[in-house]
Amino acid sequence: MPNSPQSKPTTFSPSAGYAAGFAMPERAHAKSPKGLTREVIESLSAYKQEPAWMLTARLNAFEIFKQKPLPAWGGDLSKIDFNDLYYYVRPDERVQQNWDDVPADIKETFDRLGVPEAEKQFLSGSGAQYDSEAVYHNIQKHLTDKGIIFLDTDSALKKYPELFKEYFVTVVPPADNKFSALNSAVWSGGSFLYIPKGVRVDLPLQAYFRINTERMGQFERTLIIADEGSYAHYTEGCTAPAYTTNSLHSAVVEIVVRRGARVRYTTIQNWSKNVYNLVTKRAHVYADGLMEWVDGNLGSALTMKYPSAVLLESGARGTVLSLAMAGDGQHQDSGGKIIHVAPHTSSMIISKSISYGGGRASYRGLVKVTPKAEHARCFVSCDALILDTASRADTYPTMDIRARDCDISHEASVSKIGEEQLFYLQSRGLDEANARSLIVNGFLEPIVKELPMEYAVELNRLIQLEMQGAVG
Amino acid sequence: MHTLTIHNLSAQIGVQKILHEVSLTVKSGEIHIIMGQNGSGKSTLATTIMGRQDSTVTGGQATLDGSDLLALAPHQRAHAGLFLGFQYPMALPGVTVSQFMRLALRALCTARGLEFKSTEFNAELQNAVSALGLDQSFTQRGLNDGFSGGEKKRMEVLQLMMLKPHFAILDEIDSGLDIDGLKCIANALNELVRTQKTGVVLITHYPALLKTITPHFVHIMSSGRVVATGGEELARNIAEHGYAQFTTI
Ligand SMILES: Nc1ncnc2c1ncn2[C@@H]1O[C@H](COP(=O)(O)OP(=O)(O)O)[C@@H](O)[C@H]1O
Ligand SMILES: [Mg+2]
Numbered sequence: 001m002p003n004s005p006q007s008k009p010t011t012f013s014p015s016a017g018y019a020a021g022f023a024m025p026e027r028a029h030a031k032s033p034k035g036l037t038r039e040v041i042e043s044l045s046a047y048k049q050e051p052a053w054m055l056t057a058r059l060n061a062f063e064i065f066k067q068k069p070l071p072a073w074g075g076d077l078s079k080i081d082f083n084d085l086y087y088y089v090r091p092d093e094r095v096q097q098n099w100d101d102v103p104a105d106i107k108e109t110f111d112r113l114g115v116p117e118a119e120k121q122f123l124s125g126s127g128a129q130y131d132s133e134a135v136y137h138n139i140q141k142h143l144t145d146k147g148i149i150f151l152d153t154d155s156a157l158k159k160y161p162e163l164f165k166e167y168f169v170t171v172v173p174p175a176d177n178k179f180s181a182l183n184s185a186v187w188s189g190g191s192f193l194y195i196p197k198g199v200r201v202d203l204p205l206q207a208y209f210r211i212n213t214e215r216m217g218q219f220e221r222t223l224i225i226a227d228e229g230s231y232a233h234y235t236e237g238c239t240a241p242a243y244t245t246n247s248l249h250s251a252v253v254e255i256v257v258r259r260g261a262r263v264r265y266t267t268i269q270n271w272s273k274n275v276y277n278l279v280t281k282r283a284h285v286y287a288d289g290l291m292e293w294v295d296g297n298l299g300s301a302l303t304m305k306y307p308s309a310v311l312l313e314s315g316a317r318g319t320v321l322s323l324a325m326a327g328d329g330q331h332q333d334s335g336g337k338i339i340h341v342a343p344h345t346s347s348m349i350i351s352k353s354i355s356y357g358g359g360r361a362s363y364r365g366l367v368k369v370t371p372k373a374e375h376a377r378c379f380v381s382c383d384a385l386i387l388d389t390a391s392r393a394d395t396y397p398t399m400d401i402r403a404r405d406c407d408i409s410h411e412a413s414v415s416k417i418g419e420e421q422l423f424y425l426q427s428r429g430l431d432e433a434n435a436r437s438l439i440v441n442g443f444l445e446p447i448v449k450e451l452p453m454e455y456a457v458e459l460n461r462l463i464q465l466e467m468q469g470a471v472g
Numbered sequence: 473m474h475t476l477t478i479h480n481l482s483a484q485i486g487v488q489k490i491l492h493e494v495s496l497t498v499k500s501g502e503i504h505i506i507m508g509q510n511g512s513g514k515s516t517l518a519t520t521i522m523g524r525q526d527s528t529v530t531g532g533q534a535t536l537d538g539s540d541l542l543a544l545a546p547h548q549r550a551h552a553g554l555f556l557g558f559q560y561p562m563a564l565p566g567v568t569v570s571q572f573m574r575l576a577l578r579a580l581c582t583a584r585g586l587e588f589k590s591t592e593f594n595a596e597l598q599n600a601v602s603a604l605g606l607d608q609s610f611t612q613r614g615l616n617d618g619f620s621g622g623e624k625k626r627m628e629v630l631q632l633m634m635l636k637p638h639f640a641i642l643d644e645i646d647s648g649l650d651i652d653g654l655k656c657i658a659n660a661l662n663e664l665v666r667t668q669k670t671g672v673v674l675i676t677h678y679p680a681l682l683k684t685i686t687p688h689f690v691h692i693m694s695s696g697r698v699v700a701t702g703g704e705e706l707a708r709n710i711a712e713h714g715y716a717q718f719t720t721i
Contacts, residue, residue: 419525424562427522428576428631429550429583438575442566442614 035083038062041185044088048154048188051161061174061184068178074364075302075331080276085248087186087219143201149194150205153221156192163194167225171254171310172282180280183219183252190220190251195230195261204233204266204452220251226261226289235452237268237296248276249300255283257291259313264292268455270299270462273329277303282337287313294450296323297332298462306364308337311345311373322351323447326359326391327466335365335382335396340373340403351382352447354440355391356466363395363412369403377407384414385443387436437467474500474537474553474638476671481532483520490516492696493532498639501669503661503685505676505707508693509715514675515559517693518641522556523549536638551583553638557628557645559675564615569627572615573597573634580635600633603663605656621648629657633664640664641673646681658684679711692718 033040041062045055070077143150149160157164174184193205226232249271257263263283271277277300283291293307309318320336338347353361363382384393395412417439425435440463441448448456476498483491490513498504508514520527521534523546534541536552544552564572574593581588601608604626616624625645632640642661646654658681664670674681682704690706691698692715699718700706 418562420560421562421564423519423522423524423546424558425564426546427550427556427558428572428635429547429579430576431545431547431579434575434579435547438567438572439564442564445566 034086036062036065036085036087036182036186040087044186044188047088050157053165054157057169057174058185061181064174065178065181065185068175068181070178071304074304074333074362077276077278077302080248088188146199146201147196148199148201149192151192153190153192153223154188156223160192160194163225164192164223167223167254167256169254171256171284172252172280176280179250179278180252183221183250183280187219187221187252190222190253191224191234191236192222193224193232193234195224195226195232197227197258198229199227200231201233202231204235206235218249222251222253224253224255224263224265226255226257226263228258229260230258231262233264233266235266235455237270247274249278250276251279253279253281255281255291257283257285257289257316259287259289261286262290262292264294265307266294266296266451266455268296268298268451268459269303272299273301275300277305279303279305281305281307283307283309283318285309285311285313285316285318288315288317289313290317291319293318293320293322293336294447295320295334295336296447296451296455296459297334298325298459299330300332301329302331302333304333306335306337306366308339308366309347310339311341311347311376313342314344316342316345317347318345319348320350321447321450322349322363323444324351324353324361325463325466326353326355326361328357328359330359331362332360333362333364335363337366338368338378340367340369340376340378343372343374343376343403345373346377348378349380349382350446352444353382353384353393354387354443355384355393356387357469358388358390360392360394362393363397365396366398366400367408368400369406369408371402373403373406375405375407376403378409380410382412383443385440386414386416387440433464433468437464440467473669474671475535476554476639477533477535478517478521479533479535481517481520481534482530483516483527484530485516485527489530490527490696491520494693494696494698495532496673496691496698498671498673500638500671501665502671502689503665503687504671504673504689504691505682505687506673506691506693507676507707507710507715512693513696514693515643516696518556518643518673518675521549521641522546522554547579548583550635550637551580555632555635555637555640557625557632557640557642559643559647561616561624561628563617563619565617567615568612569615569630570597570611573611573631576631577634596634600630603633603656603660604630605652606630622650622653625649626653626657629660632670633660636664636668637670639671639673641675643675644677645674646676646678654680655684661685679707682707694718 038059041058045058169184172180174181195201224234255263269277285291291309295307297303307320311318318338322334322336324332324334326332332353335351336349349365351363353363355361361384365380367378367380369376380397382395386393393414397410399408399410401408417436421439422432422435425438426432441460448459478494478496480493480495481491482493494517506514516527520529529542536554541549577593578588597611598608601610606626616627619627625648628645645657661672662685665672687704690702690704692700
């Protein structure tokens with residue numbers, strides 16, 4: 001988030017205890033080498049002083065990772081060189097990015113978005129930490145009083161090992177896909193959130209500014225458990241570009257929505273355009289529970305991400321709102337996945353994509369209704385807006401309906417900005433760039449209106465910038 | 473006092489010549505009516521003056537108070553004080569009437585170095601909506617999104633009332649309107665001419681509008697030319713005898 005925490009005292013953020021979460025052992029290790037080996041995983045786990053079961057789980061996942069092929073669908077993954085990546089960089093050996101090395105276009109975007117100096121440095125990985133412990137401390141107390149646990153995932157493993165073990169890898173098993181296996185082997189950072197029965201948190205819980213750069217982690221692992229009748233809105237990411245030299249971001253998010261609970265999970269990612277963003281997000285939803293994914297993909301070279309909900313008991317509901325912007329050199333392969341397992345479950349996927357400047361946006365969706373899920377209801381709508389002839393949009397909807405008496409509908413549209421529509425707006429005094437961004441904003445409005453206010457405002461500014469570039 | 477001058481304007485779309493040496497002078501506070509059969513070039517004249525991209529000017533001039541409109545982009549022509557009410561208004565889903573008007577007025581204020589006043593804007597928008605016989609909830613709907621033909625036409629006049637140009641060209645603003653709608657729009661236009669001294673060019677097929685609006689000039693177009701110009705009586709003549717008398721050139 002490009003606003004400082006001080007300017008937003010109403011937002012919650014993870015523990016101030018984070019810094020203390022890392023007890024610094026003697027410097028017995030050499031700098032972790034590139035590439036992934038058993039030794040890298042062993043030393044990572046030892047460094048974090050993890051329980052033995054976690055090391056075993058990591059090593060098992062590593063075996064699965066080695067065996068699993070790359071997905072044969074989605075985007076082009078052939079350029080990822082797994083041997084040329086760092087899989088764990090200890091906090092004490094993290095190299096501060098030199099501000100001078102941050103690419104000029106990213107700096108310019110920061111300027112034009114009006115991101116304050118300190119945040120620019122932070123977002124680009126070259127900044128010092130925020131002095132915001134006091135804010136965190138108050139928030140933390142507020143949450144603890146309600147019995148809420150909100151920590152970075154490493155600290156949660158230390159402080160709540162039983163709870164952690166009960167849920168970890170139960171929603172997204174390592175064997176789900178090659179990248180969930182990779183994440184299970186080398187995960188670090190992410191958020192852990194537990195909401196007790198009947199507790200509602202009305203303000204969005206934000207994962208931002210977690211005192212150090214772990215937030216920008218490559219292999220975050222997030223686990224959210226919403227106990228019966230509880231409610232929480234978790235938000236992560238920011239609209240300003242997050243510059244990183246790590247070219248692979250592969251996170252896993254697991255969510256358990258107990259009976260009658262509701263979880264909304266909002267992500268806006270704007271990774272720099274060198275990043276492969278391959279994320280597995282899934283929720284298990286129990287009776288009358290509601291999982292809502294709001295997923296905005298603005299950055300990265302390639303994103304493959306399909307937030308999913310498994311509707312396990314009667315009355316469970318799942319929704320995915322997906323927004324993608326694919327510009328020059330970008331491929332956004334995104335959408336959603338809903339598995340109806342129980343009767344009387346309902347779901348909705350709404351996807352809106354913009355392709356411009358040679359970018360490619362693909363909607364990929366799966367709706368599966370198992371034979372037991374009678375009376376399932378599902379609505380899917382995917383709209384693509386293509387801004388120029390160099391750009392591309394595709395849809396890959398899959399519907400696998402095996403139950404009786406279901407109500408399933410699917411709508412799709414691909415449109416372009418018409419000359420007549422532009423002329424109409426220009427005749428009212430708007431220049432071409434403003435006219436274009438207005439059309440784009442209007443197109444995205446059904447999803448943008450679901451975003452927290454500050455995201456929406458920033459997103460609109462970002463669209464305006466991109467449209468000026470597109471016309472200029 | 474402002475003057476819009478079209479002098480010997482010729483234009484083509486693609487390779488097809490559509491307008492042939494059209495001339496027209498409009499002064500502040502004047503109401504002109506352009507009539508003509510389908511395909512006679514009325515809409516092309518209107519959109520060419522506004523700067524539509526696919527219409528290429530091959531000769532002649534268009535000036536507003538002496539400054540060359542043809543050298544300006546469409547949004548700059550709007551800033552110069554020109555307005556076009558479209559025969560087929562476009563929809564802008566996801567952007568409310570209120571948001572859109574605010575943006576358009578801001579752009580206009582910025583271009584003219586004026587300050588945009590938010591509270592005045594709200595009051596004016598409310599008044600304009602009532603004057604056109606629309607419900608206030610219209611301001612919160614997507615611009616022209618799902619609007620009926622008549623509602624779209626009222627929206628054109630609403631934008632005209634808010635933007636207060638020196639000159640408004642209104643292309644078939646009366647088509648698709650019921651009697652009440654026609655009255656609302658005629659009253660609004662008369663009011664604009666009286667209070668703002670707007671110069672109005674009405675493109676129309678129907679003499680019905682003439683019951684409530686009294687034009688200073690009537691022009692007949694045929695095959696891309698202005699073939700006759702006169703007063704109110706010319707419109708009555710057309711109503712009785714049709715266009716045949718003008719179409720043989
Ligand atoms: N985009 C276009 N391409 C080719 N011809 C056009 C186009 N638009 C209008 N025309 C032609 O120009 C002529 C005038 O059309 P128009 O200006 O719409 O007439 P009116 O408004 O008087 O009905 C017609 O012959 C029409 O077919
Ligand atoms: Mg016409």
